Amino acid sequence: MSKLKQNIWITLLLAMIFIGILGAILPKNPDKYLKDRFWAFKVHNNKKYNFIILGDSRTYRGISPYEIENILPEFSVFNFAFSNGGLNPIIYKAAETKLDEKSKSLIILLGVSALTINDISLPNEQYVQELKMPKEEVFERIYFGKYLNYFSPVTPLMVKDLIKGTKFMSKYISIYHDNGWVESEKFPVDTLEAIPYYEKDFTSHTTNYHLVNELCKQISLWKSKGIKVFAFRPPASRPLMNLEDSIGKYNESLIKQQIEISGGYWIDINPALYKTYDGSHLPKAEARELSQYIANKIKIYLATVSK
Amino acid sequence: MQFNSIIFLFFATLFFSIWHFTKSNVKFKLIFLTIASFFFYGWWDWRFVFLLLFTGLIDYFAAIGITCFPKYKKLLLISSLLSNIGTLSLFKYSGFISKNIDQLLGTSLNSQINTFFLIIPVGISFYTFQSMSYTIDVYKGKFKPTKNIFQFFAYLSMFPQLVAGPIVRAKDMLPQLIGQRQPLKEDCWEGFRFIVKGCFKKMVIADNLAPIVVNAFNNSIVLESSAFWWGAVIAFAFQIYCDFSGYSDIACGLARWMGYSFPDNFNHPYTSTSLREFWSRWHISLSTWFRDYVYIPLGGNKKNKCRSHINMWITMVISGLWHGAAWTYVMWGVFHALFLSIERILKWPTQKFSNQFIRFLAWMFVTLEILVAWVFFRANSVQHALDILKVMFTFKGNWSLGWGLNGSIFVLIIIFREIMVYTGIEKRVKLRGSIGAFAEMLLYAILIALIIFFRGNGSEFIYFQF
Numbered sequence: 065m066s067k068l069k070q071n072i073w074i075t076l077l078l079a080m081i082f083i084g085i086l087g088a089i090l091p092k093n094p095d096k097y098l099k100d101r102f103w104a105f106k107v108h109n110n111k112k113y114n115f116i117i118l119g120d121s122r123t124y125r126g127i128s129p130y131e132i133e134n135i136l137p138e139f140s141v142f143n144f145a146f147s148n149g150g151l152n153p154i155i156y157k158a159a160e161t162k163l164d165e166k167s168k169s170l171i172i173l174l175g176v177s178a179l180t181i182n183d184i185s186l187p188n189e190q191y192v193q194e195l196k197m198p199k200e201e202v203f204e205r206i207y208f209g210k211y212l213n214y215f216s217p218v219t220p221l222m223v224k225d226l227i228k229g230t231k232f233m234s235k236y237i238s239i240y241h242d243n244g245w246v247e248s249e250k251f252p253v254d255t256l257e258a259i260p261y262y263e264k265d266f267t268s269h270t271t272n273y274h275l276v277n278e279l280c281k282q283i284s285l286w287k288s289k290g291i292k293v294f295a296f297r298p299p300a301s302r303p304l305m306n307l308e309d310s311i312g313k314y315n316e317s318l319i320k321q322q323i324e325i326s327g328g329y330w331i332d333i334n335p336a337l338y339k340t341y342d343g344s345h346l347p348k349a350e351a352r353e354l355s356q357y358i359a360n361k362i363k364i365y366l367a368t369v370s371k
Numbered sequence: 372m373q374f375n376s377i378i379f380l381f382f383a384t385l386f387f388s389i390w391h392f393t394k395s396n397v398k399f400k401l402i403f404l405t406i407a408s409f410f411f412y413g414w415w416d417w418r419f420v421f422l423l424l425f426t427g428l429i430d431y432f433a434a435i436g437i438t439c440f441p442k443y444k445k446l447l448l449i450s451s452l453l454s455n456i457g458t459l460s461l462f463k464y465s466g467f468i469s470k471n472i473d474q475l476l477g478t479s480l481n482s483q484i485n486t487f488f489l490i491i492p493v494g495i496s497f498y499t500f501q502s503m504s505y506t507i508d509v510y511k512g513k514f515k516p517t518k519n520i521f522q523f524f525a526y527l528s529m530f531p532q533l534v535a536g537p538i539v540r541a542k543d544m545l546p547q548l549i550g551q552r553q554p555l556k557e558d559c560w561e562g563f564r565f566i567v568k569g570c571f572k573k574m575v576i577a578d579n580l581a582p583i584v585v586n587a588f589n590n591s592i593v594l595e596s597s598a599f600w601w602g603a604v605i606a607f608a609f610q611i612y613c614d615f616s617g618y619s620d621i622a623c624g625l626a627r628w629m630g631y632s633f634p635d636n637f638n639h640p641y642t643s644t645s646l647r648e649f650w651s652r653w654h655i656s657l658s659t660w661f662r663d664y665v666y667i668p669l670g671g672n673k674k675n676k677c678r679s680h681i682n683m684w685i686t687m688v689i690s691g692l693w694h695g696a697a698w699t700y701v702m703w704g705v706f707h708a709l710f711l712s713i714e715r716i717l718k719w720p721t722q723k724f725s726n727q728f729i730r731f732l733a734w735m736f737v738t739l740e741i742l743v744a745w746v747f748f749r750a751n752s753v754q755h756a757l758d759i760l761k762v763m764f765t766f767k768g769n770w771s772l773g774w775g776l777n778g779s780i781f782v783l784i785i786i787f788r789e790i791m792v793y794t795g796i797e798k799r800v801k802l803r804g805s806i807g808a809f810a811e812m813l814l815y816a817i818l819i820a821l822i823i824f825f826r827g828n829g830s831e832f833i834y835f836q837f
Contacts, residue, residue, distance in 0.1 A: 069556060071812055072563050078816030086824050200378035200414065208377055217826050219579075220780040 101209025102240035107194040112164035113142040119175025122298035129243040131355035143244030150185030174295040178308035250341040258343035266311040280326035287327035299335035401521035408528035434516035467696030494534030531625035537636040537656035562627030569620030577614035578827025602772030
């Protein structure tokens with residue numbers, strides 16, 4: 065091997081030593097890669113399921129497919145909810161592509177919060193953005209996301225904090241599951257945190273009943289195709305749900321009635337039983353409980369129908 | 372496919388593994404290079420591979436026709452130019468032209484354009500110009516066209532420079548393609564250095580400065596702080612320089628590994644003490660293209676003084692439009708033309724300054740011109756640019772440049788590097804012998820580690836959009 069070619073190998077070896085040392089010393093940001101991988105996988109994985117969950121962040125943090133599968137083992141469950149996810153044709157079409165048409169029994173579970181039937185979530189921005197992502201980036205995120213964590217990029221500011229001894233503390237713990245659930249926890253708990261954001265959203269946009277009508281039409285259509293549709297209102301803190309009802313003009317009994325008329329099955333949830341960490345999202349333990357409750361309700365319904 | 376992506380790492384590894392075995396068979400080498408380049412381009416959007424093929428085939432046959440049928444050579448050249456300019460206009464300028472007509476006449480042409488034609492194919496301006504120079508040079512009799520279609524397409528679509536240059540001339544590249552030359556030992560090390568340098572410029576400097584620039588220019592409200600805007604414009608000047616010269620370095624490095632040589636595209640432009648010097652150091656392959664195929668055919672400076680100024684203005688405005696279909700780019704070209712004219716009238720020295728202080732003042736003035744021009748280049752509209760410039764020159768608000776610790780570190784790195792070149796220190800401190808070689812290896816190893824851990828949020832190369 066020539067000397068100059070040798071230089072390349074020596075340089076790479078030295079670089080590997082530096083990378084090994086820096087990788088061990090520098091702070092990590094595990095959330096970034098796992099989160100990126102999670103969303104890319106959610107949109108671009110080609111697996112088919114016979115139980116799809118739709119909704120917004122309250123649903124993807126609040127419903128665990130594991131619990132549903134434990135109670136309803138004949139189903140493979142996928143949480144297909146997105147941040148600011150709207151219940152509208154964009155997501156209906158996408159959800160249908162995830163359904164396993166060969167399955168005898170198909171279920172769609174809808175988390176109908178006030179923001180899912182609101183013009184704010186109409187563009188389904190997160191889903192569309194992920195969908196449009198270049199395929200090489202999708203490939204990178206899905207297949208290398210797990211391993212790239214060691215090479216997490218840092219900033220000079222993070223290095224300064226490291227030298228000064230300031231610890232990089234993540235107070236929002238999220239575990240991203242391939243079945244679409246985000247197992248969450250946040251410290252310290254602040255149940256009023258989400259209120260100003262909801263207030264701001266509802267001041268400009270209230271529940272759009274045209275979208276509710278469209279949802280009902282879609283439920284009828286799904287029913288005609290043999291797909292069973294269940295819906296619920298994702299629980300939140302009492303003040304936040306009051307805000308949804310008042311400024312957000314969310315009329316739960318009317319929505320429930322319309323969904324049931326269209327052929328859907330409404331699952332009543334008692335919000336007082338579930339505690340949130342920020343006013344709108346459930347921590348993992350509560351999410352598990354809620355999922356079990358919903359799964360049991362569905363189980364009972366399916367048993368009644370089959371009789 | 373981006374150079375700074377894992378998928379490209381796979382592509383390049385596979386490509387060079389096979390390339391190694393193409394040593395003796397030129398025919399296979401050309402076919403392989405063409406197919407690999409088409410795959411590289413098609414990865415972005417396969418539909419536009421057909422566009423590349425279409426315009427390429429027209430030029431390939433037009434060039435052969437020019438030598439076979441000299442009687443019709445003008446007609447063949449015109450049809451080749453029309454197809455290139457027509458394609459470029461259709462994809463790059465139809466939206467801009469129709470919008471302006473709509474505004475002027477109150478029509479609704481823009482909404483009638485098929486959305487397919489509103490997609491700007493990546494690198495269209497680069498490969499169209501490369502293709503045009505081929506037929507023009509054949510027409511002028513500078514060289515004979517190739518009859519080997521793979522040699523032509525290997526030249527036109529060569530993946531390292533396909534989407535963002537440097538714009539390579541056929542007379543330089545075609546002989547290299549059919550040559551039996553294999554990468555020399557020096558080429559491997561030299562190519563490696565180019566690639567590491569390019570990745571550092573792009574992934575560490577440019578990508579870390581990008582958030583500062585985006586936050587400033589994408590904000591709908593123009594912040595009332597002069598220092599903040601000076602900071603944002605300086606950050607953009609370094610971002611675009613490191614982004615584009617980084618790409619060129621990687622392209623040159625890859626070409627070296629293949630045994631080819633690309634011309635230098637950048638030569639520390641921000642050390643220039645005149646605008647003329649700046650244009651001989653910035654995007655050299657494009658500025659020489661405009662000089663040879665626009666400025667000189669218009670008459671250059673061979674006619675009277677007034678005419679040479681007009682020729683230069685036309686060239687600069689077209690150069691502005693080449694970058695993008697917007698009035699901001701036109702203004703950027705106009706601004707450069709204006710100061711180039713002033714330099715000519717004042718007989719501004721191009722490089723030689725006997726007094727260091729005067730040289731420094733000249734540098735300051737030229738840098739100021741360049742920065743002001745960048746405002747037009749980056750702003751969202753001409754009005755937006757004027758609003759920013761108004762704030763910049765009223766010297767008000769707080770004195771924070773808005774870089775924070777993160778931005779400051781990366782700006783200082785690049786300023787330090789340019790000072791080393793400007794003052795000539797870099798040449799003086801070069802170590803020789805085995806210590807020098809080890810120091811160099813150590814430096815590049817550190818650069819690689821820094822690329823891994825201090826890379827910014829990966830973004831597309833800025834010049835892809837042009």
